[in-house]
Amino acid sequence: MQKVGSATEIGEGPGGGGPPEPRPKAGRPDRGRRTALWLALGAIGGGLAALAVVGLGLAVTGAGEPVAETPRFVEESAAAGVHQVYGGEFPSFVGGGVATFDCNGDRRPDLYLAGGSNRAALYRNESPVGGALRFSKVSDPVTDLTSVTGAYPIDVDGDGMTDLAVLRNGENVLLRGLGGCRFERANETWGYDGGDALTAAFSATWEGSAALPTLAFGNYLDLAKAPDRSECADSELVRPATGAETYAAAAPLARTSPLTSAPRAAASLGRRMRIAILGTRGIPASYSGFETAAEQLASR
Ligand SMILES: [Ca+2]
Numbered sequence: 001m002q003k004v005g006s007a008t009e010i011g012e013g014p015g016g017g018g019p020p021e022p023r024p025k026a027g028r029p030d031r032g033r034r035t036a037l038w039l040a041l042g043a044i045g046g047g048l049a050a051l052a053v054v055g056l057g058l059a060v061t062g063a064g065e066p067v068a069e070t071p072r073f074v075e076e077s078a079a080a081g082v083h084q085v086y087g088g089e090f091p092s093f094v095g096g097g098v099a100t101f102d103c104n105g106d107r108r109p110d111l112y113l114a115g116g117s118n119r120a121a122l123y124r125n126e127s128p129v130g131g132a133l134r135f136s137k138v139s140d141p142v143t144d145l146t147s148v149t150g151a152y153p154i155d156v157d158g159d160g161m162t163d164l165a166v167l168r169n170g171e172n173v174l175l176r177g178l179g180g181c182r183f184e185r186a187n188e189t190w191g192y193d194g195g196d197a198l199t200a201a202f203s204a205t206w207e208g209s210a211a212l213p214t215l216a217f218g219n220y221l222d223l224a225k226a227p228d229r230s231e232c233a234d235s236e237l238v239r240p241a242t243g244a245e246t247y248a249a250a251a252p253l254a255r256t257s258p259l260t261s262a263p264r265a266a267a268s269l270g271r272r273m274r275i276a277i278l279g280t281r282g283i284p285a286s287y288s289g290f291e292t293a294a295e296q297l298a299s300r
């Protein structure tokens with residue numbers, strides 16, 4: 001309180017800056033103390049209000065320790081106007097991804113949803129701030145692709161507008177963002193061969209000063225080579241051509257797996273890995289990749 005009261009004289013002290021303050025009149029110190037009292041009460045009140053607000057999001061454990069409450073989510077897809085079904089038989093069982101990004105620069109995240117055997121769909125976010133979720137479908141042959149397993153938003157050409165790497169059972173497609181939630185196919189522009197594999201994973205990074213990002217596409221079963229579903233296709237690494245703003249031909253990625261490489265790495269260090277597997281029906285594998293994992297590990 002004393003500090004607040006003395007603040008009325010700052011402009012008059014040695015070295016004080018700013019216009020001179022009128023010297024306090026005889027009754028001024030009392031006014032200063034009352035002001036300080038209100039400030040203190042206000043600070044206490046503000047602190048209590050802040051604690052009350054924080055308290056809304058906290059629960060208290062039996063030991064008296066505050067813990068954050070579990071977030072709750074409510075299904076509102078239909079009410080929000082999103083009607084999209086990821087469907088299809090084998091091999092559509094892998095996929096069903098969605099990309100969330102702002103395709104029209106209004107700071108509301110929009111949606112691009114895979115469809116499997118159905119067409120993928122782009123939904124523009126038109127939700128009012130603080131209101132209910134609301135999306136509007138943006139139909140366009142460029143984005144309404146079939147056989148889409150997933151998509152990743154990435155600004156491939158660095159123009160500030162987000163592009164899309166669309167993964168498919170068939171040719172992958174790079175879509176260049178034009179703004180306003182519009183896109184154009186860019187495989188040819190960027191020299192990218194989308195291949196014909198069943199792609200189920202994607203990653204990207206920028207190497208050095210390259211104009212384009214390096215892209216990695218993870219491919220799943222090679223159904224053309226092994227209809228019995230026993231082999232995976234090579235995954236692919238797509239790097240920019242030297243000194244160009246287009247891509248070089250894709251390089252196959254070796255089909256190594258953590259299931260086989262980890263035990264070998266441990267052996268090279270003179271260690272023996274001990275791994276326990278829970279929850280499988282056993283081997284030989286006949287149902288899923290998890291059982292295949294168990295079979296691969298058990299034989300090493
Ligand atoms: Ca948006």
Ligand SMILES: [Ca+2]
Pocket residue numbers: 154155156157158159160161162163176177
């Ligand atoms: Ca872009």
